[in-house]
Amino acid sequence: MSDLNTLEQRALAELTAVADEDALRAWNTRYLGDKGELKQAINNIKNVPADQRRTYGQEVNRVKEALTAAHDSAVAREKEKALERSLATDRLDVTLPGRAVSRGRLHVATQVLREIYAVFADLGFQIYTSREVEDDLHNFEYLNMPPHHPARDMWDTFHTTTRGVLLRTHTSPGQIHVMRQFKPKPIRVILPGMCYRYEAITTRSEIMFHQVEGLAVGKHIRMSDLKGTIVAFARRMFGEQRQVRIRSSYFPFTEPSIEVDMDCIVCSGKGCSLCKRTGWLEIMGAGMVHPAVLKHGGYDPDTFGGFAFGMGPQRITMLKYAIDDIRQFWGNDLRFLQQF
Amino acid sequence: MKVPLSWLYEYVGSNVPAPQLVERLTLAGLEVASVRVLGKPVPEGLHVKAEDAGPVWERDKLVIGKVLQVEKHPNADRLTLVTVDYGAREPKRLVTGAPNLKVGDVGQKVIVALSGSILFDGHSKDGKKLAELKPKELRGIMNDAMVCSAYELGISEEHEGIILLESDAPVGKPLVDFMGEIILEIDVLPNMARCLSMIGVAREVAALTGGTLRKPPHTVEMFAEPIEGQVKVEIETPKLCARYAAMLIKGVRIAPAPAWMQRRLGYAGMRPISNIVDITNYVMLEWGQPLHAFDYDLLKARAGGQAPTIIVRPAKPGEKMTTLDGAERTLTWKDDDGQDVAALVIADTVGPIALAGVMGGKDTEVHDKTTNILLESANFDFVSIRRTMKHFNLPSEASVRFSKGIHPEIVRPAAERAAELMRQFAGGRVARGLVESYPGKKELQTIALELEEVRNVLGMNFSRKEAIQILRALEFEITEDAPEAFTVKTPPHRTDIQAGSADLIEELVRIHGYDKLPATLMSDQLPEQHTNKPLVLEERVRDILVTAGLQEVITYSLTMAEREAPLGAPALDYVTLRNPISAERVVMRHSVLASVLEVAAGNLKHTGDVRIFEVGKVFLPKAGEKLPEEPRRIALVLTGRRWREFWDETSATADARASQAASLDFYDLKGVIETLAGDLHLPEVSYRPATAPYLHPGRSAELLIKGQPVGAFGQLHPKVAAAYADAGDVFKPLTGRTLLVGELDLEAILAAVPDRYTYTALSVFPAALRDIAVIVPETITADQVSEAIRAGGGDLLQGVRLFDVYRGSSIPEGTKSLAYALTYLASDRTLTDKEVDKAHKKIEDRLKHMLKAQVRGQEAAR
Numbered sequence A: 001m002s003d004l005n006t007l008e009q010r011a012l013a014e015l016t017a018v019a020d021e022d023a024l025r026a027w028n029t030r031y032l033g034d035k036g037e038l039k040q041a042i043n044n045i046k047n048v049p050a051d052q053r054r055t056y057g058q059e060v061n062r063v064k065e066a067l068t069a070a071h072d073s074a075v076a077r078e079k080e081k082a083l084e085r086s087l088a089t090d091r092l093d094v095t096l097p098g099r100a101v102s103r104g105r106l107h108v109a110t111q112v113l114r115e116i117y118a119v120f121a122d123l124g125f126q127i128y129t130s131r132e133v134e135d136d137l138h139n140f141e142y143l144n145m146p147p148h149h150p151a152r153d154m155w156d157t158f159h160t161t162t163r164g165v166l167l168r169t170h171t172s173p174g175q176i177h178v179m180r181q182f183k184p185k186p187i188r189v190i191l192p193g194m195c196y197r198y199e200a201i202t203t204r205s206e207i208m209f210h211q212v213e214g215l216a217v218g219k220h221i222r223m224s225d226l227k228g229t230i231v232a233f234a235r236r237m238f239g240e241q242r243q244v245r246i247r248s249s250y251f252p253f254t255e256p257s258i259e260v261d262m263d264c265i266v267c268s269g270k271g272c273s274l275c276k277r278t279g280w281l282e283i284m285g286a287g288m289v290h291p292a293v294l295k296h297g298g299y300d301p302d303t304f305g306g307f308a309f310g311m312g313p314q315r316i317t318m319l320k321y322a323i324d325d326i327r328q329f330w331g332n333d334l335r336f337l338q339q340f
Numbered sequence B: 001m002k003v004p005l006s007w008l009y010e011y012v013g014s015n016v017p018a019p020q021l022v023e024r025l026t027l028a029g030l031e032v033a034s035v036r037v038l039g040k041p042v043p044e045g046l047h048v049k050a051e052d053a054g055p056v057w058e059r060d061k062l063v064i065g066k067v068l069q070v071e072k073h074p075n076a077d078r079l080t081l082v083t084v085d086y087g088a089r090e091p092k093r094l095v096t097g098a099p100n101l102k103v104g105d106v107g108q109k110v111i112v113a114l115s116g117s118i119l120f121d122g123h124s125k126d127g128k129k130l131a132e133l134k135p136k137e138l139r140g141i142m143n144d145a146m147v148c149s150a151y152e153l154g155i156s157e158e159h160e161g162i163i164l165l166e167s168d169a170p171v172g173k174p175l176v177d178f179m180g181e182i183i184l185e186i187d188v189l190p191n192m193a194r195c196l197s198m199i200g201v202a203r204e205v206a207a208l209t210g211g212t213l214r215k216p217p218h219t220v221e222m223f224a225e226p227i228e229g230q231v232k233v234e235i236e237t238p239k240l241c242a243r244y245a246a247m248l249i250k251g252v253r254i255a256p257a258p259a260w261m262q263r264r265l266g267y268a269g270m271r272p273i274s275n276i277v278d279i280t281n282y283v284m285l286e287w288g289q290p291l292h293a294f295d296y297d298l299l300k301a302r303a304g305g306q307a308p309t310i311i312v313r314p315a316k317p318g319e320k321m322t323t324l325d326g327a328e329r330t331l332t333w334k335d336d337d338g339q340d341v342a343a344l345v346i347a348d349t350v351g352p353i354a355l356a357g358v359m360g361g362k363d364t365e366v367h368d369k370t371t372n373i374l375l376e377s378a379n380f381d382f383v384s385i386r387r388t389m390k391h392f393n394l395p396s397e398a399s400v401r402f403s404k405g406i407h408p409e410i411v412r413p414a415a416e417r418a419a420e421l422m423r424q425f426a427g428g429r430v431a432r433g434l435v436e437s438y439p440g441k442k443e444l445q446t447i448a449l450e451l452e453e454v455r456n457v458l459g460m461n462f463s464r465k466e467a468i469q470i471l472r473a474l475e476f477e478i479t480e481d482a483p484e485a486f487t488v489k490t491p492p493h494r495t496d497i498q499a500g501s502a503d504l505i506e507e508l509v510r511i512h513g514y515d516k517l518p519a520t521l522m523s524d525q526l527p528e529q530h531t532n533k534p535l536v537l538e539e540r541v542r543d544i545l546v547t548a549g550l551q552e553v554i555t556y557s558l559t560m561a562e563r564e565a566p567l568g569a570p571a572l573d574y575v576t577l578r579n580p581i582s583a584e585r586v587v588m589r590h591s592v593l594a595s596v597l598e599v600a601a602g603n604l605k606h607t608g609d610v611r612i613f614e615v616g617k618v619f620l621p622k623a624g625e626k627l628p629e630e631p632r633r634i635a636l637v638l639t640g641r642r643w644r645e646f647w648d649e650t651s652a653t654a655d656a657r658a659s660q661a662a663s664l665d666f667y668d669l670k671g672v673i674e675t676l677a678g679d680l681h682l683p684e685v686s687y688r689p690a691t692a693p694y695l696h697p698g699r700s701a702e703l704l705i706k707g708q709p710v711g712a713f714g715q716l717h718p719k720v721a722a723a724y725a726d727a728g729d730v731f732k733p734l735t736g737r738t739l740l741v742g743e744l745d746l747e748a749i750l751a752a753v754p755d756r757y758t759y760t761a762l763s764v765f766p767a768a769l770r771d772i773a774v775i776v777p778e779t780i781t782a783d784q785v786s787e788a789i790r791a792g793g794g795d796l797l798q799g800v801r802l803f804d805v806y807r808g809s810s811i812p813e814g815t816k817s818l819a820y821a822l823t824y825l826a827s828d829r830t831l832t833d834k835e836v837d838k839a840h841k842k843i844e845d846r847l848k849h850m851l852k853a854q855v856r857g858q859e860a861a862r
Ligand SMILES: [Zn+2]
Pocket: A264, A265, A266, A267, A268, A269, A270, A271, A272, A273, A274, A275, A276, A277, A279, A280
C-alpha cells in the first residue's frame, strides 16, 4: 500500500519537473504506458493478500485517475506553452504592403454627376437627357436668341458643315425638348450632358464639358423657390454651413437672370487664392424661365412660370478636389483617375 | 467699361465709399471685374490686384508746381534746370531730362515730386519697380526733386516727357487731391448695354444708393447761322438706320483737348488724339452714343462745291473704300452660309465715306487743317453693325456699342453735347439746328404691372412705395391705375425691355437686392414621376464593368477620321465641323473604341497594365435627316498582366508566379463580357467567331442576343495594331502588345434587358455532384457540348461548369477533352442515386449520339 503512495508521490514529483513534450511522453510511457509502473502495480494485485485486494484495487484506481488527471493537465500546460512559443516567434512584418485588389473605378466626372443626380432626386427632380448635335433653333432661337442676337457671343460655337446644325453649347436645348414632351403638365427635371464650346484648350477651359441644367415649370413656381433649391443643393454638395449669394446677371432665356456664388469652401469667405480673395465661388447661373422660352416650349406664360439653372460639374469637381487643370478630365491618365 | 469714380460722381449726388459701391454694382449685375487705384491709398475692404495699385502720392511730397524758369544745365546738354513754384515759401530748382520742357519755357503746370516720394523708377533697367526719390548729384548739381511723367506716377506706360497740367491747376495742391483716382472696370452684360456710358452707370448708382442722377447739359449756348441748306441727309434703308442726324460746327481749330478731358479719356482707357476726336469720344463715354466727325470742306469739295448729301445705304456689290486706318476694304461679301452680305455705309453722291458705326473713311477724315466739322450722330441696326465689325475684325469702343444696341433717342442730346463742347474747347461756331432723318421713331413701350404678379413671381413682397421709387429712379414713368396696379412707360434709353412685366420684375428685385429674396421650398404640384430607364441602365452597365475591375474613361467625341480608319472604313459620312479648333478634333466620332485605344496608348507610356472602358455616344448621320443619330456604345480595352506581381512570389513558386502574372488573353475579356451579360440578365446570349476585320480572326467573338449580334470583342488584329502604330506617335505604345478590345452596341443590349427577372428558390436539399469528361473532335465547340449536356440533364441539372480543357498524348490527335462539373438538385426532395444516375445517363447518351463524343463519367471526388 505504501508502495502505491510512494509511486504516486514520485510520479507527481517527476511530472512537475517535466520540461517539454518529449519528457512528458517519456513520463507517460514510464508510469501510464502498457508496460508502465502503474500497469505493473495492477498486475501486482495477485501478490496482494486476498482480504486486502479490494482496498488495493480501489487504491490503484485512485492513483491511476490522479496520475491521468495530472498528465492531462500537464499536456494542456505544454500545449499552451508551445502555442505561446509559436505566437511569440511567428510574427509578420505588418508594414509590408498588402496584395493589390484588382478593382475598377468610375471616372470622377461620373462620380460627381451621380452625386448631383442624387441630391436633385431627393428634391424631386428627374433626369432628362437629349441630343448633343443640335440645330440652331433649339440651341439659340427657341431660347430667345434670334440670328445675330448679340447674346450669341456669350457662346463660342462649333458649327457643322450642315447649315443650322451645331454642337450644343449648353444643355438648355433640352428645356425645349422636355417642355414640348410634357406640356402642359408641371415639370421638374435636371438635364445633364456633354456640351461643346469653340475655345482654346487651356488649364481653365475645355472644348467639351458636362453641364447639368435644372428646370421647374408649373403654375406656382416662385423665384424664392429657386433660391431655396439652390441653397439646398449647395449645402448637400458642399456642407451644411454654406452661404449663398445671388448676383443679377443676364441670360437670354431667363428673366430675371442671376449668377449664384457660394462662400468659399477653403476660407469660408475670408478670402484666399481659390476664391481669388473675393470670399465667393461662382457655382451656377439661373433665373426665371423667359416668357418667350415658355411659349416656344408650348406653355402659356400668363398661366405658367418656372425657373432654370445650370452648372458645370467639372468646375464643381475642381473646387471639391482642388484640381487646377481642367484638361485632366479628358486626359484620362490612370494616375489621375485612380485618385478618386 | 472703365469708370473713373470722380467722373461718375459728377453725375450722381451720392458718394458711397468705393468698397460698398463695388459690392452693390456687382450684385446688381454690373460686375466690377477689377479696380485700379491711382495715387490714393487702397481703401479698406476694396480688393485690388497688386498690379492695379500704383504708388501712393503722398500729399506733402507730390504737389502741383508752376515753372518759373528753365535754364541750361551747365554740364549736360540733355538736362535742364527747372525752377518751380510749388506752394512753398521758396521756389525749388531741380534737374530734369524731360524733352517737353525747353530752355526759356515759363508758366507750365507740372507735377513736382519731393525727396522721399516713392515712384516708379523711370531709369530702371530691370523692369518696373518702385524707388524712393533721394537727394543726389546730377552732373555736378545737387538735386532733391523731380518733375514727373505718367510712367513714374503709375498712370500709364508713357515714358516720353512729363505731364503738363491745365493752366488753372492750383499751385501747391497735393496731386492726389487733384487727380488721384479710383477706376472701376465693369463687365457690361448684353442687356445692360445702356451702362456702356457714365450716365448709364450713374443712373444705376443713383437707383442703388438713393442718390440723384444729374445728367450733363446738352444745350448749345450760342449758335451761328442756321444749318439749313448746308447739308442733306437721306436714309435709303430705314430698317438699318433708325435715325441719322448731322450738325455743323464751323471755324474750329484743331489742337490738343483740354488736359482734364485728356486725363479722363486716359483714365477711361482711350488715347487722346485731338480736341475734335477727343470730344466725340468723351461724349460717347458720357452718353454711350458714338459720334463721327467729317471734314465738311472735303465733303463739299466732293459735291462740287454744293451742299453735300449724306446717304445711308447698304454697299453696292463689289463696292470698295479706304478706311481711316489706310486699309482698302471690299464692302460686300458672302457669309459662312454663303449668303450675300453688304456693309451699311455712309455715302455721299460720289461714294462711301464711312463704314457705318465701325470706322470712318480716309477721304473725309478730320486733319490738322480742318476748320469745319460735319458731326454725325446716328443709330444703326445692331445686327448689321455686328456683322460688319466681325467681318472686318474691327471691334472698337464705337462699333462694340453699336453692335449691342443703342436707343435712337440719345442721338440728339449726344450731338448737341458734342457741338457745345466743340464750341467751348475747339473754338467752333455751331450752326443753328440739326439736319436729320428719323424714320425709326417708335412710341415708348407701356407695360401693365401689378404687385400681385410681382409677389407671385418672386415669392417676396414689394410695397407700392418701394416699387414706384425703384422704377422712377431708373427713369420709368409710372401711372398708378389702381392700388398696386401700374402702367409703366419705358424710358427713352432702354432697348432691353422685351419680356414685359418680367423685365420690370427683374429691375425691382435687382435694385432692391437679391439678398432680401427669401429661400423657400417649392409648394407647387409635384409632377408625375417618370423613370429614365435608358440612363438607369447605362449607369448599371458602368457599375458592372467597374465591378469587373475596369476603370471608366471619358474621351473627346471630336476626333479625326484617320484615328478611326484602322478599325475599318467608315460606312457613313461624318458630322464635320466647319470651324474646328485643331486638326485632331474635326469630326464627331463613329467609334468609341478608337478613342479608348488612344487613352490606352497614352497610359502605356507609364504603365504596362490597362483595363479601361467607356460608355459613350457615336454620331451617325442618317440619310434625309439634318441631325445624326446618337447611339451609345460600350468600348473596352484590356492589356497587360492578369495579376500584379507580389513580393512574396519567390523563385520556389516561379511557375505560379509566371502563370499568375501571365498576359491577359481573350478569355479574360470574355469573362468581362459574360459578367456584363449575366448581371444585366440578358436572355439567350451566345457567342460565335467574329468577322469584324479589325479583330484577330481566330481570337475574337461576337456577342449575340437571341441570335442577333450586338457587338464584337477579342484580340486586336495584329495588322490593325501595326496600322495604329503608323497612324501617329500617340499610338506608338500599342506596338507589339496583345490588345484585347471590344465595342458593343449599348442601345441593342439595353433593349434586350428584361423589365424584370425572378429569383430561383434555394433548395434546402443536398445537391449531387458529378463530373463528366467528354472527348470530342476539335471542330465541336464548348458551347455545343454544354448545350448537349443541358439538354440531356433536364430540370434536375442545375449547374454546368467547365473546369478543364485537355489536349495531349493520352487522347487521339484532333480531339480535346472537356471536363465539366455537374450539379443535380431538386427543390422538393433529396435526389436518390438512382435519379441522378438516370439523368447522368441521359446526358452521356445525348453526348454520344449527338456529338459522337467519347464520355468518361465519374463520381465527383468532392
Ligand atoms: Zn477662399
